[in-house]
Amino acid sequence: MQQLKTPKRIARTVLNALKGGVVPRIGLPYIAVGRKAEIDALLSDVEIVAEGGASFRFITGRYGSGKSFLLQTIRAYAMDRGFVVADADLSPERRLQGTKGQGLATYKELLQNLATKTMPEGGALTLILERWMAAVKAQLAQEDVLPGTPQYLPAAEAKILGAVAKLGEVVHGFEFSTLLVKYFRALTEGDDETRARVVKWLRGEYATRAEAKAELGISLIVTDDNWYDFIKILALFLKGAGYAGLLVLIDELVNLYKIPNSVSRQYNYEKILTIYNDALQGRARHLGIIMGGTPQAVEDRRRGLFSYEALRSRLASGRFSIEGRQDLMSPVIRLEPLSTEELLVLIEKLQKMHAELYGTEEKLDEKALAHFLELEYDREGAATLITPREIIRDFIEVLNLLMQHPGLTVDELLKSDDFTPASAALEVPGAAPAPAARRFTDFDL
Template sequence: MSVVRAIALERKFVTLHADLSPDRRLHATGGQAKNLYSELMKNMSTRNKPDGNALTSVVEKFITQVQKEAESNDYSVEKVIHKRLTAISEMVGGYDFAKVIEIYWKASEEDNEHLKACAIKWLRAEYSTKTDARNDLGVRTIISDAFFYDALKIMSLFVRQAGYSGLLVNLDEMVNLYKLSNTQARKSNYEQILRILNDCLQGNAEYIGFLLGGTPEFLLDPYKGLYSYEALQTRLAENNFAKQADVIDYSSPALHLACLSPEELYILLKNLRHIYASGDSTKYLVPDDSLTAFLIHCNQTIGEAYFKTPRNTIKAFLDMLTVIEQHPEISWQQLLESLKIEEEKNSDMEIEIENDDNLTDFRL
């Protein structure tokens, strides 16, 4: 996903990225979707600001372009802003979005840093109540759980108006949706994915793309994964012709990444050893024989899982290098004899989910 994101930045896309967690989901009523949106805005990146926090620079670029257009056509800046954001104003929640952008421009003209900060705070979905937003900015709405996806679509049109190619949204650790113990909450999140998928496939979402990363169980599990939702299963099903021909259909909405082979894991360990030695082969802490012996030991301990889910294998190898570096008198053979590696397992943690029906506790 990092590679795709880097390519997108080179092609003048704005990228957003975040990991899902129990506190960050696509659909919720307790602030989790709003938290995810805030995290995405915090991690907004451009080619000039690849490390995040690029929201302010994107807004500034839009204002700069508007000012240039106003000067060249002898229009007022306010008129050009209205013209450029007309399409956004007609979308759900778009009117207040456009108003906040206009407020940011006026604050820039007046050197009002507090008002500019309030505008950015609204755009980042950091207002918790409508009252605070109305007092600071005079707007009636805030970006809330229910507004999550619509706000992303608005942002995609806005970055386009700012001169970028579009918006790429990267969401990793989607397995956290699979882990939800509440069936209705899980279904609601899958319905949000279905809505996003339908918009992308049918051309209803302009200048926006989504890259979702999850485990095979998250996709294929017929009881709790995406395949448990029939509408998603039919849309994400593998291309049978590509499967029979043993090739990959790169236009498919779901791509299955192959696991590392034992040979690839061996190369990975060699590279890790090289990095650990700061690129100096004379400072290698262990010889090549130790890598082979280490992998054989892992295979005997946890079987094929040592290269199919290699996180624990890699961690154990780095831990071994750390001990040898700090205690040179200990040989790698001694450490290997006492090494214990556990197979990486999916967590079945229970996550408490609030009831999605806000009227459940209503009493007359």
């Protein structure tokens, strides 16, 4: 199948991000390779969420293995299927639970990154509200209930409350419905200040109940303790607003593993257990959650998720799963390394994207591409330590050098001592010799 030409804005974003060692938020379909089984498994969860259920998955892989890439790929697929997606990376300041606003900080990040197909880079909360209010107005117009008439606002409020009646069945659903009514009234009356206050409340930016009570008449705010309740409410609201549901992506679980205080770690793991149980026991609807972390952050029995017995008993693999043969319907998906054939396809795509962006020729033929991979793997420790991230960074550097130095040939560059793979620092003194690297004749060209 011929590779589609990548728009220049997307190509530049993709190449710059990959050279910097991070995963771009746009353009991933142009370079996606492999992971078909994992993607299919996660998309089956997306279908469950669209049908009114909930799902929870963990994706584990060491740094640079493609874990974040897979999360962002699923993010793009979900938005194409009508989902709203929210994503956040955990950090020392952003956790799932905390005494200094760390849980609330994660909620704020999720709401800030709320994205739809038309606003894939985030900041879609106001757009979602406006779209829903426009639908309410259209329904009223069809019923000949027009703005400015005495019955307009009461009819609108009744329609809003009727549409979100299901929210009354969940914790804090009444307050959420009240806010929607206030937003519609403010929109109709041109009260931008009240609209801004409602958005501020939804984003978790009120510091005290007294402040919210004074400005909105609601003595409730989003806090470290209750933020997940509002994620569940938001998922139900989005379904009623015409979206397929809400997909939440949380990466860098290693930052929970790094919490020095064991009690604080356990509180965060307890929060994960609560969310996990909600999803699998049917207490959450139209909500999908995927968390990503390193194998150590999940499976370490001293500090990782598996140090919390209730999580370990739910997440540990059965005795029939082994490396290379895992159950992709289990709660934890463990990423296997990309094959050399998949890496070859990936760097072919990157070379084509680079050439189209800068108007240069593709200088590396299949034999040269295979030789590049051979160089990447042909050093001590590479077989177990090298990741797609290092390979991609090195390859983009090769493309940049060939473009910037027109007189430089591929053979001169790849055979020169001046070209030192960026990941050479991965070599481990005293490590056992790595298996022999595969030569280009093994790549089934």
